[in-house]
Amino acid sequence: MGHIPLVVLCGFEAVQEALINHSEDFVERPLGHFLKALAQEKGIIFSNGHTWKQQRKFGLATMRKLGLGKKGMEHQVEEEAHQLVETFARAKGHSINGKEFKVSLFPNALTIHVTDPLTTLPLYILFPRLMESLPGPHKKVLAYTETVRSFVKEEIQQHKEKHAVHDPQDFIDFYLFHMEKQSTDEPNSTYNEENLAQCISDLFLAGTETTATALQWALLLMANHPDIQEKVQKEVEDTLGSSQSFSYQDRKRLPYTNAVIHEILRAYYVLFVGIPRKCMKDVNILGFLIPKGTHVIADFRSVLLDPKQWEKPQDFNPNHFLDQDGSFVEREAFLPFGAGARVCLGELLARIELFIFFTSLLRAFSFELPEGVKELNAKPIFGGTLHPHPYKLCAVPRCSTS
Numbered sequence: 347m348g349h350i351p352l353v354v355l356c357g358f359e360a361v362q363e364a365l366i367n368h369s370e371d372f373v374e375r376p377l378g379h380f381l382k383a384l385a386q387e388k389g390i391i392f393s394n395g396h397t398w399k400q401q402r403k404f405g406l407a408t409m410r411k412l413g414l415g416k417k418g419m420e421h422q423v424e425e426e427a428h429q430l431v432e433t434f435a436r437a438k439g440h441s442i443n444g445k446e447f448k449v450s451l452f453p454n455a456l457t458i459h460v461t462d463p464l465t466t467l468p469l470y471i472l473f474p475r476l477m478e479s480l481p482g483p484h485k486k487v488l489a490y491t492e493t494v495r496s497f498v499k500e501e502i503q504q505h506k507e508k509h510a511v512h513d514p515q516d517f518i519d520f521y522l523f524h525m526e527k528q529s530t531d532e533p534n535s536t537y538n539e540e541n542l543a544q545c546i547s548d549l550f551l552a553g554t555e556t557t558a559t560a561l562q563w564a565l566l567l568m569a570n571h572p573d574i575q576e577k578v579q580k581e582v583e584d585t586l587g588s589s590q591s592f593s594y595q596d597r598k599r600l601p602y603t604n605a606v607i608h609e610i611l612r613a614y615y616v617l618f619v620g621i622p623r624k625c626m627k628d629v630n631i632l633g634f635l636i637p638k639g640t641h642v643i644a645d646f647r648s649v650l651l652d653p654k655q656w657e658k659p660q661d662f663n664p665n666h667f668l669d670q671d672g673s674f675v676e677r678e679a680f681l682p683f684g685a686g687a688r689v690c691l692g693e694l695l696a697r698i699e700l701f702i703f704f705t706s707l708l709r710a711f712s713f714e715l716p717e718g719v720k721e722l723n724a725k726p727i728f729g730g731t732l733h734p735h736p737y738k739l740c741a742v743p744r745c746s747t748s
């Protein structure tokens with residue numbers, strides 16, 4: 347790439363060997379002009395070294411304190427799912443736009459929907475000076491980022507004025523409390539308002555469009571595969587019956603539904619390549635020397651469609667995650683959330699959200715093609731995420747649950 351060597355890791359074996367078996371050697375992000383302008387080397391996604399370690403550790407710990415993986419947060423996700431069901435119900439079975447719904451990252455917090463494709467990003471990385479003077483989506487992304495950051499800073503100010511840090515209720519309270527506590531005993535601390543603002547922007551950037559896109563694929567695929575949709579609905583009905591509430595734990599009792607969700611994330615990978623990494627020292631991967639400083643991109647698409655790993659990689663086939671008895675099986679090459687030290691920080695939250703939203707929606711509705719439509723276009727559009735073409739479908743209320 348320009349004068350910097352770039353290696354693309356293709357297939358499960360290469361990605362596993364580099365990102366998992368040599369995790370620490372590929373832990374850094376290469377930060378060119380665009381990424382430095384985007385995040386100022388702060389926060390989690392585009393920071394490195396000590397800053398990244400501290401911010402990531404804090405982010406993970408705080409998400410757990412806020413109830414991730416516990417009933418509290420799941421209950422809030424359920425509330426969000428309930429609101430989405432109500433929104434769809436208002437259409438009374440008439441066709442609705444598949445892009446209409448948004449997924450809230452932290453329930454009851456803010457939502458953001460970035461839709462402009464990052465089509466000029468590669469050009470920006472190759473010709474930063476030239477691109478700086480040209481208009482294009484990369485400029486919009488920078489402008490969005492600035493808007494989100496100043497909005498977040500206002501939020502931080504309001505949190506400080508409320509003095510709620512001693513009874514922390516959300517991520518910002520926890521962070522401010524930690525800042526107050528650590529100022530004297532941690533001389534190398536990176537806990538400050540700039541990093542806080544960037545962490546929040548990162549969580550919005552990484553956590554909203556991704557999950558929303560996966561859900562858009564889920565509904566499109568259910569409309570295109572009514573046989574699979576019916577099997578999910580039958581399993582959910584037979585297992586959960588009329589009980590209103592269910593939890594992420596219930597996925598263990600719903601192997602087919604769980605397999606369908608995994609297959610959606612496999613066959614319609616939301617991020618087809620990982621966020622770039624940099625090689626920290628000379629490393630030998632499967633007999634190839636990757637010199638220190640090389641930029642490395644993991645092609646997750648090639649892992650999720652690797653013919654050595656998947657029986658029918660090009661087909662949408664939930665059996666990839668089921669054994670002969672219909673029990674759910676984990677697959678090593680299922681890496682839609684990346685791998686190694688930089689694996690997606692929101693993986694568990696995303697899994698909980700997708701399971702609860704998907705199951706709630708399929709309990710309440712059958713997703714059908716609008717009259718006259720034979721099939722929805724399942725070819726992805728390349729943008730910040732791989733998302734479907736705009737589509738309409740009908741959410742027909744199901745008698746048994748309405």
Ligand code: HEM
Nearest residue numbers: 391552553556557616620621683684685688690691692696
């Ligand atoms: C379907 C949903 C999602 C998918 C497919 C997804 C996928 C990914 C992938 C492929 C990476 C890059 C990993 C690498 O460099 O190898 C990543 C990073 C990241 N994701 Fe996600 N993600 C999803 C949802 C979320 C959510 C809900 C959050 C936050 C609440 C989140 C936060 C992050 C963060 C902070 C990083 C950067 C981690 C780091 O640099 O240390 N993601 N994600």
